Amino acid sequence: LACIIASRSDIDDVIPLLTAYQIEWKKLHRLLQRLPDSISLPDAAGDPAVRAALAAALRMSAGDMDRLYTIWGADFVPNLERIAAASHRFRVRLLSGSFSEYHRATHAWWAHIVQACPDLLERPIYFISGNTHSLVNLLSGFALQHRDKLVRFLEGSDDKDLLQEWADIHTQMVPSSQENFFYYVLKKYLQTPQGYSFRQVRREHEVDCGVLRIDSKHFFDVDVQVIDLAKLRPEWIDPRLYEGRANFLSHSDALILNIDYPLGLAAYNILSKISEHAGKILGVYIMGKAAALNGVIGDVLIPNVVHDEHSRNTVIFPNAIAAADVAPHLIYGTVLDNQKAVTVRGTFLQNTEYMDVFYREGYTDIEMEAGPYLSAVYEMFRPKRYPEDEIVNLYGLPFDLGIAHYASDTPLGKGKNLGASTLSYFGMDPTYATTIAILRRILHLERQRVSKG
Template identity: 60%
Template structure:
């Protein structure tokens, strides 16, 4: 594209002439705002960098870490063996599987930050935390409609990064152990941490207020476990869930939470798909998502819940461009991510007596377990190119993440209570 830049215009003119700058943006098929961001990033090297790009041919290749299917299977088996060695009970007790992150589940289930609010308040009152103090005052006064609990979870993380707050790292680990939560760090192979939660050991008094709105004494009767993993991407999701399903039986629910790019929403929205087109298997999966908008929206402060959406599971977000996304959007797909399709291929093999098909329309019906997928919008690629990593205050990222995690945990509690009630008839 840059090679088509008119010879009559100098590269220096781009920096001084607004008309030339706009012409360059049109040549590159990007907005003036995005080109301005590049100028901010490159600074004085802006024009020189553009010249180097224009005069040097570049080839970009992607190298796989493992070269064969056998290598992936060996890595998957080693990953599971490590978990099984620490948590052998996963083999013979009911399991609810969650793919999410490693922080929201323990925070909601132990309420550790909320029980150390006084110490965190002292840290907040320090002079260097003036911006955070102002944010807290805006939250408590109602000027910012953010969750107070999310704020303290954020403050706990910040405090633990200081020398004075490091003791709370071990304190939090002890609280998690007392609540039946075991972390299994990944060793070698897949960099995917796992967490095992024993429902009967949860302390109802410790639960986040968004969960603790009913009597949970029945949890003591449960023999079920939650297996939560730090969500993998692409075919890694398929490999891991298939391996888990081979050993953990019975699986009572599969709940997927992950990031996505939205083509019709905003950052911080929560997307609930019921159609997933998978580029890996070339299948289109139709399924009844167990989550409805009304189960997420009460816990979402900033964004909107978009249900009945259509998602595309791509090989990689790096491979997408504006033209491809325009085609995707015109076909009615509004949710671009990387793991739902591979997970659904694994779900097929958990429910059917054969390997998942290729290039078919698959309609899931009468699944023997609960199935739910929640995506939180982290990027708006057809918009300004911003993402949730652009800011921390106001907790846009935490808002949608914790709303989705709350919905998942409430769903598990509801399902487990009904299961125990049925078993005791």
């Protein structure tokens, strides 16, 4: 097994995972050595009763055993035999992980981006850390222009749930967003053989409206999109983004730099590099997944306090995104503002006891990027490196700052899992509501900036 490490955060994730994997392997190995003669491993593949007995012998729940059986499939018995045959002792070797190597990798990533879009060095920028689908879908209008084609694809598919949802939307039987629905269907269509060639059509459409995709070919698995606001076609963009005329965009010289959110400390490295070399930063906006300790899956969390486990700083900041910005576009969830977030080193070690401490201290939003991003933001307007183990006040920033998270997990309770509902596309609801809020904020600021000349 070989891993490309983007920052120390990757090591904080990989080592606990490997440690747990080795512990579980050794436990199963010892228990398999004492397996009763009445339980035959080859029979476990085809006999649920034998699997249930095997689960009891291995001190597992029947549900966990069935999950292993589903995941391993035809390898179920061979894998168990392999575990029974020998114990394992993993060794980890770090080939290159110095501080300078991380900076070198970040520099190479940025050089590749600038080579594809030199304008980033001179023109003002709105920076967004999010995903590579919602922003472009909203600004390009590609899916909405091809509704008929997507409906025909849907009618020819065998997805009964999706067909029923479209019928309910069409007859206004459900409150689901028609735009979000087509964004989801476009994604499904592009994944099919007949939709593969349609990707080139989409690429040409995006170029026509100022969207440049830059794939990350080396170093970081962080793709980039650059949107030239002056080239956007106001008549194409999602109608939820702007009321009235958006002709002011043609007079804008600003770019949106959107990246597929990195994990952990890679966020600090990337934003630091961008702020060092890019043109004037007009805004920094961060959106991504988080674990919610006081909400349900599909809620949106808006923090104004972040405790960073990397720097041990507690950061207070003015969040440009408010509940009123998100709520009108969120259909199936709730917006929770004035939250306290904690940026953890890794997700694997966040057990119930650990998270209960956070909850009793008032922290309800657990994620991995906000702290490193805020350390970079500190260095963007202060003449020194970010401090450690301090209360940091970011009020008075010379640029806009917005952070919003959508709940993808509720570790302290069962919550309500939108993914377990009829359609998985309901999970797009908080993503698009958050993206719309950020883009509306950018368009509002840009209109003010353009009007001032």
